[in-house]
Amino acid sequence: MTALLSACTGSPDTPQRRAPRNTGASITQTPQGRACLSSLGATQANFTPLPDQYYGAGCSTLGTVRLGWLKGDEGRLDVTNLGPLACPVAASLQGWARFGVDRAARQILGSPLVRIETMGSYSCRNVAGTxxxxxxxxxxxxxxxxxxxxxxxxxxILDDWNSPSPQTRAFLRTVRDSACKRFGTVLTPDYNAAHHNHLHLEPGGLRPLCR
Ligand SMILES: [Zn+2]
Structure with missing residues (x-):
């Protein structure tokens, strides 16, 4: 199970990149897709629906959006370095950013959140070693x-997960716990060394994993 879930590690066994194939389909053409776009739109997040694409080797971006910014209690929350993101994951990210991260930042650190920095979303790769x-x-x-x-x-995450500041540590544990309520799989520096510099957030899974 450990190997299966170390989902962001390294580059071994990387499937070959190929030119994307656009099927002409998009998220706007399915009822589930339209329902997700509608609920994401209701949050006042800024986003653009993307065309469905296949990249070969089992890699694809189906039912995805590109997030421009997220919506906080009092304004926009920037999110950097994101590529295509499946709409339900984008909706979970929006909810977590506003109700988990922004509010925790105000309550624990005394300052609102303005930006979430990411290390990306779509990447055609295998779980390392599998x-x-x-x-x-x-x-x-x-x-x-x-x-x-x-x-x-x-x-x-890299510098502050084990910060000497109790408030900073409490903030990061609080945003982890709120992520675990919205994503099925949340992997942190406590999980393994491959996650020493980021939180991996992924919906679903056979059983919840929050570590
Ligand atoms: Zn990851």
Whole structure:
């Protein structure tokens, strides 16, 4: 199970990149897709629906959106370095950013969130050391590296997960716990060394994993 879930590690066994094949289909053409776009739109997040594409080797971006920004209680929350993201994952990310991260930043650190820095979403790769595709290969996962606050502070997973500041540690444990309520799989630096610099957020899974 450990090997199966170390979903963001390294580059071994990377499927070959190929030119994308656009099927002409898009998220707007299925009832589930339209329902997701509608609920994401209701959050006032900024996003663009993307065409469905196949990249070969089992890699694809189906039912995805490109997020421009997320919506906080009092304004927009920037999100950096994101590629295509499956719409339900984008909706979970929006809810977590506003109700999990932004509010925790205000309550625990005394400053609102202004930006979430990511290490990406879609990436055509296997789980390291296995022949199983990562959730990133279908744009069903996002790796979160850091949080920028309105007062200028930057709280990163790499530098601050074991911060000497109790408040900073409490903030990061709180955003982890809120992520675990919205994503089936949340992997942190406590899981393994491959996650020393980010939180891996992925919906579903056979059983919840929050570590
Ligand atoms: Zn990941």
């Amino acid at each position: 022949s199983r595709l990562s959730a990133h290969a279908t744009a069903n996962a996002v790796d979160v590296a850091a949080f920028r606050l309105a007062d200028g502070r930057r709280i990163s």
